[in-house]
Amino acid sequence: MHMNDPAWWIARYHAVRQRSLALAAPLSDEDCGAQSMPDASPIKWHLAHTTWFFETFILERMEQGFQPFHPAFRILFNSYYNGIGEKHPRPRRGLLTRPAMAQVRAYRADVDARIARLFAAGLDTSARAQLETLATLGLEHEQQHQELMLTDVKHLLAQNLLQPEYTTDAGPAPAPAAPLEWVAFDGGLADIGYDGDGFCFDNELPRHRQYVAPFSLASRLVSNGEYLAFIEAGGYRDPSLWLAEGWDWVCNQGLEMPMYWRRVEDGAWTEFTLHGRLPLDPNAPAAHLSLFEADAYAHWLGARLPTEAEWEYAAQREGGALRELHGACWQWTSSSYAPYPGYRTAPGALGEYNGKFMLNQYVLRGSSSATPAGHARASYRNFFPAGARWQFTGIRLAR
DSSP states (O other), rough: OTTTHHHHHHHHHHHHHHHHHHHTTTTTHHHOOSSTTTTOOHHHHHHHHHHHEEEIIIIIISTTOOSSOTTHHHHHTTOOOTTTTOOOOOOGGGOOOOOOOOHHHHHHHHHHHHHHHTTTOOOHHHHHHHHHHHHHHHHHHHHHHHHHHHHHHHHHHTSSTOOOOOOOOSSOOOOOOOOOOEEOOOOEEEEESSSSSOOOGGGGGGGGGEEEOOEEEESOBHHHHHHHHHHHHGGGGGGGGSSSSHHHHHHTOOOOTTTTTTOOOOOOEEEEEEEEEEOOOTTTOOOSOOOOHHHHHHTTTTTTTTOOOHHHHHHHHHHTTTTSSSSEEEEEEEEEEOOOOOOOOEEEEEESSGGGGOOOOOOEEEETTSSOOTTTTTTTTTTEEETTOOEEEOOOOBO
């Protein structure tokens, strides 16, 4: 099949949509309806919201005689699009005992069938291009939610005294951590931002030039064993290592360790994972760290966090010298999430996708073990507030 063939698009669409259902498959209906904190969402809501996206931005615009699957879903599963209208409050998504999971699955099946019919309908060139553009955005959006499904369910299961497993397939144990080396980069004028013919999010544009001074990056991410040394050296008790807001954050929450770590009675350390609570692996990359923790650790070692321009410059030129650029943990940068020079939001509600969040957040680069394959790229800009740590976020040092 070729991408000019409607069957190619239908197959691609169904592959992404089926993966979301596969991620929910190990969970009970009770698991899927629960919400562990305001920042997280129930799995049921993720499954419905990603469907709402296709219904609202494709079917409502392009389907002749459009009728919504359920008129109330327009409110219940609108996340933050003020241009669409009223929204159900995010902290109360866990109160949505109805619709039941069976109805959400029926909603997905209905919208999926209608999207497939639209692709097969023989649209004119302009309408077909619009459909492909919107469908691509919808699929990339769903892949973002697939990662959120894993991080949200991990946070949910971690609250349970039973410490339940999401999956028993833990995969191979990480190899011993390679020696940490410093990889030097000359710097200079760097082209930053997406450069290609494929998909990118609007926050990766426009491509622009930026001066990058000479710098070095660590050859790999900080490991659990290395971060444990920071804890045992009193890192969470030393205000001189922390940003002022970070120290307030530590004190107000009484923090002494990363989110899912625990010290048991015999002094051993454990970590809650998607495979249940396991002994802490000293070789694995340290994960679920906030920007505050990442910055304090870097300060403790006399290093710093990279800027996002440094990270992207290095990713374009590293030639295999940098391990774990992708597929382990998102890597905090010291860069505030802000628009690139010349950035313009798209017209209409879709213009709310990224631009309105460019305040009080920091950029993360790379991708994590929960990121769908092929979703991220060197120019991809993830972003979260400085105190967020329920994502798979880690540390790559710079100097």
